[in-house]
Amino acid sequence: MNQTIVLAGGSGFLGKALATFLQQNGFEVVILTRGTAHVRDHIRYVQWDGATLGEWTKEIEGSRAVVNFTGKSVNCLYTKKNREEIIRSRLDSVQVLTDAILGCQKPPPVFIQAGSLAIFGDTREICTEEAPHGTGFSVEVCQLWEQAFFTRELPQTRKVLLRIGFALGKNGGALEPLVNLARYRLGGTVGSGNQYISWLHIDDLNQMFLAAIEDEQLSGIFNATGPTPVTNKEFMSTLRSVMNKGWAPPTPTPFVWIGAYLIMGTDPSLALSGRNCLPQKLLDHGFSFAHTDLKTALRDLLHD
Template structure:
């Protein structure tokens, strides 16, 4: 039974203490964001399937991402909801994995919508993670928020994910979607990520051209992504979908050249497409298309806010990451 809502109060100023609920926040992006939010004085509650003990400066509450439970109480009076929940796409695209990738995103979004209708004072803003892969793969076209959406598995998943949000938002809520590209950042215990794999291959002298090398790599530094999330929470003018990506995407060849320079590795042997396909599937147990295909995306809407990126060039982003700390692990 749905509960009538009190008038939703807007998020307060960035300097006041907020209680922010992050669904699916136990991965790299969620922990990085939680650190940024707690550093500015916010109270953070993470909804996670991970039952391990919490040694972080935020509370972790168990949920399964599918069913309503006691975790709903965390939404009562919260100032914002952020949803990052979704199974990693860094896997072999078996029927079982494809089903898990789709269901983990749709089910978690829908159950959050159900939960919001059970509390008297729900959060006035919902910021939803999405994917820049929603535009598909292209070699010579740079996509923006106004570009047609792509075809294939990843664009289909992205569109279904965003549709689930539109169905789940309360009429009074402000909804913001961040179509996020390849996130670069420091190791915060998130496990194996795409950049960590590239780091290892580059150290072995294999950080050269992959396939044609022309495929686009759109990326964003974790600092800029965290800042963008905070803007989405606090800027009442932000609504709808935004491309969350640095304004200067690069080709795969350019990305690997910058990574070699950041690591001080002079040589990077090329990898033909057939070898990448074999190695990805049978050794790394992941989808070779993650390496062989890509896209160029930039945001027109962020430029109109305007939003200032601290890291606009891949050289400065990778240089910051690898000179500030030795070990890295990232999420794609």
């Protein structure tokens, strides 16, 4: 069987981490990118625009799997233009990848979509895959995204959607800005501190993607997060402890709003909202987590 994995929009933090992991496990990796075509670290980067069919579709033919990471970052101000682009980039990529797979003589056995736990909104209630959805813009984006992914049938291709939590990795990603805050003794509680962070180690996330590729029993929607979510207050306290930093002043909600808009250029809801999610379906399926203790996971990532 062809061992080529196509990572659409895979040039971001999660995509690059998965690409390296897949190479280590004997797969060939192709990344579809809006940038120029090139080869780096034995990974082929193939140009596409994320919306229209083109020469890139040849990479899909006979591939082992397609994993879609495409989508404008939500780490921005939610202006009308940005909202439209956040939605369009996600829906367009799902549609055109579905078109490409339907056009294959030998379609990939599995199509995996990287989704988001944001579909549950801002809640402290425990959220398994069956929990009710929340409200707000981020929830609407996720609902449209998932609907687009599952609406059209792919007769020969299994579909898996991973609602990814707060993935912790080295040198980038969601953890980096929090590390920078703690480094300058600004890593205190954010807002009330009661909002939950559903975290997972990047190693466990990569194993989830591998399971989705190789295990034909996995199909449908899965919460891709760790089994031990914590509050923001607990997360920041643990981070400071691992970094050998003492007490840091909290950032009250009004200051989070001001800082988000004026300094970070992003929507404050990203810092002030949270969700208490569990990977129930993966646990029921027997998935084994390598990292369930936050302090141990942070030590692994921050201390070489």
